Amino acid sequence: MTETTPFDIPGFLKNLPLLPGVYRMLDETGNVLYVGKAKALKKRVSSYFQKTDHSPRIQLMISQIKQIEVTVTRSEAEALLLENNLIKSLKPKYNILFRDDKSYPYIMLTGHEFPRVAYYRGGLDRKNQYFGPYPNVWAVRDSVHLLQKIFHLRTCEDTVFHNRSRPCLLFQIKRCSAPCVDHISPEAYAADVQSARLLLEGKQKDVIDRLTDDMQKHAEAFAYEKAAVVRDQIRQLQTVQEKQFISSNVSQMDTDIVAVVIAEGTACVNLVMIRGGRHLGDKALFPGHVSEETTAAEVLDAFLQQHYQSMSPPALIVVNHAVEDDSLEALLSEQAGRKIKLNSNPNGERRVWLQMAEKNAQLALAQRLLSKASQDMRLQALADALVFDEMPERIECFDISHTQGEATVASCVVYDKRSIQPSEYRRFNISGITPGDDYAAMRQALTRRYGKLVEQKEAGEEVKLPDLLLIDGGLGQVNIALEVLAEVGLPDLPIVGVAKGEDRKPGLETLIIPQQDRSINMASDAPALHLIQQIRDEAHRFAITGHRAKRGKARVQSSLQEIEGVGAKRRQRLLTRFNGMQGLLAASEEDIAAVEGIGASLAERIYRQLHE
Known part of the structure; x- marks a missing residue:
């Protein structure tokens, strides 16, 4: 059996450089205990072994350190990005972790001649335009419904849009202007899209001014029906403004409000997103690896670093605790490529926003603790019923x-x-x-x-x-x-x-x-x-x-393969033309017959067998 060489801490610290980078604390089995970043690796890592006023949690971590690994980076901003990537992949037990299984939702305007408005999650494509992120799904869907109601933008998939011969139900209930069958000109539809774009950017006043000008032009041209349509749009927009939960009278600056509260070893972060003075909703997050000794400032630092790694921060972030990392504001600014300001002592309207966020965090945390107590009761009852010595955790x-x-x-x-x-x-x-x-x-x-x-x-x-x-x-x-x-x-x-x-x-x-x-x-x-x-x-x-x-996948694929006369090439043409099986199932016999190599009789056979 080979003996392990003891970790020489003094010798290791002596040879550390005064350069920015990331350090990883490892235990005796090689598992990562903690990942951190530093402006100067030598000073930061040495502080763990020189100071004596660490919290019990950090003292316990230090007692388990058997190895330290470092990675030098070119800048502190680069170290911040690397630190977050490592925290996400390694999930160290002493790092505060924010895990959100789903990406934040966006509203998407596609890059077509007649753009489609849609709810969207995932990677962003340059050919489309995205607005967000939004904190909740309902906030996105509410906004999409608003755009349908006021501007009658289409929401249908391309496979449906390109294969319509008459307007759908959304046109009948005045939720779509039916560009699929030329009920609206490209110029008029583009004007509606531009108004929707301004509204999503928080420029409600610009939209209303623009629509007011259009209404007057229609009235002067004696096109009173068109003027009445625009008038209704203006009234709906004004109603939306009146119903708005919060609207800023002070500034149209995009702002995030972040409030952290801690109780009984559990932390809650309430994130409020305000864009163009419009309140988009809030989201409660509960980080992992929080202990009784963890402070609200530590949770806040961890959140700001991890949250804004995957999305661009707004110009202003209002927080309810002073940020411990003095360089964080500069790092976020460098990462975003523009000035980002952190404000822990807001005035006026922003103070009201922050108080509301803090109150919502307290309410969400109270509900969480109540649920935790209920689950503890259930687990203890299960342990008693099964005659277990300890309450099962997992x-x-x-x-x-x-x-x-x-x-x-x-x-x-x-x-x-x-x-x-x-x-x-x-x-x-x-x-x-x-x-x-x-x-x-x-x-x-x-x-x-x-x-x-x-x-x-x-x-x-x-x-x-x-x-x-x-x-x-x-x-x-x-x-x-x-x-x-x-x-x-x-x-x-x-x-x-x-x-x-x-x-x-x-x-x-x-x-x-x-x-x-x-x-x-x-x-x-x-x-x-x-x-x-x-x-x-x-x-x-x-x-x-x-x-x-x-x-379903097996049946659909096998049914297409079993159709006489449909070989590999024809299958490929069909799936390519309709963007997959879902589009093919939605297609009519005439649409199928129009595909190269598919005649009327074969299209009838395909349609019949797919819809049996």
Whole structure:
């Protein structure tokens, strides 16, 4: 056995450069404990071992450090970007982590001759124009509906737009001007798009002034019907302004309001987005790795660094605590390529915004703590019912879904940290088994899941094993789970089978506890049973969603391949012309017949077989 050379801290610190960069603290197994950035690596890293007034959390971290790695960068701004990338990928246990599984939503105006307005998530494409980000989905959809109502912009997909022969229902209810069938000229539609663009930029006054000029021109030309349409648009815009939750009378400067509150070792960050003086809504975020010693200023610093790595910050960020990192404002400005100001002591209207954000953070945190207390009660009740010495923290549940053996899918959902954890869900496409064999499907899914985790653990990687494994099934599935866990080296992992009751009625489930050689039935109103039902139902939902998607894809693809006369080239032409199967399913016989190599008779056969 080779002895490990002790880490020479003094020697390491002596040779550190006075340059910007990122440092990583590692434990004895090589796991990253903490990632940080520094303007001068030597000074920052040395401070951990020279100061004595660290919080208990940092003192504990320092006691576990067995190795330090550093990466020198060209600037502190570059170090900030690298630090955030490493925090996101490594998830160090002593860094405050903000995990948001979904990207923020935008409103998109496409770059077509007749642009489409749509809700959008994902990477941004230069050929389209994006407005946002918005803090919530409802805020985006509300704005899209507003644009439809006032400016009658189209929202349909290109496959529908290019294949219309008459206006759709949205035209009838005055939510679209039907550019698909030339009910509006390109010039008039472009004017509506420009007005919508100004409105999204927060320039309501400019829009109203522009529309007022148009109304007067129509009236002077005796086009009173057109003038009346524009008049209605102006009235709707004025109504929207009156209903606006907050509108700025002081400044049209884009602003984010960030308020942090902490209670009982839990932190909440309330983010408010104001663009062009218009309040777009707020979002409550709850970071991980927060302890009793964590301060609000530390949470705020972590949020500002991590949040604005993936999106451009507004010109002004109002915060409810002074930022500890003096260089953060300069770093954000350098990263954005323009001046960014952080203000922890606002006046007037912005102070009102900040107070509201802080109040909303307190309310969201109170709800979170109440939910946490409720989950603690459920977990303790479950531990008592199952006769566990300790309350289970992490629970994983498996379910199998198929239709008479077709497109079998297994799901694994995770309950941890007092809530469901969608980012840790897993699906398993089951293959190589007799169709309809649920036991074989369960064996394959469990073997793939826990065989891999055991291999990672033996390789020295940090893995999360459940404290309790739920199996949606009876004694047969439970016995399979026992066999698999014994084979992979986890024979002591507690298992509970959730067997459905008579007529599958909720509340009549039987819980099978094989390691205790017993089964129990709980009262239908038992908190522990409610927790199990919540996790089991989520596993079922996740499994059946994956199964339906897999089954639908397989059926559609196979049906197209089975059509006589449709070979590989014709399939490619069809899918290319209609942008995939969804567009092909929406196409008419005439549209299909217009594709190169497809005649009327073959189009009729394709349409009939796809819509049987």
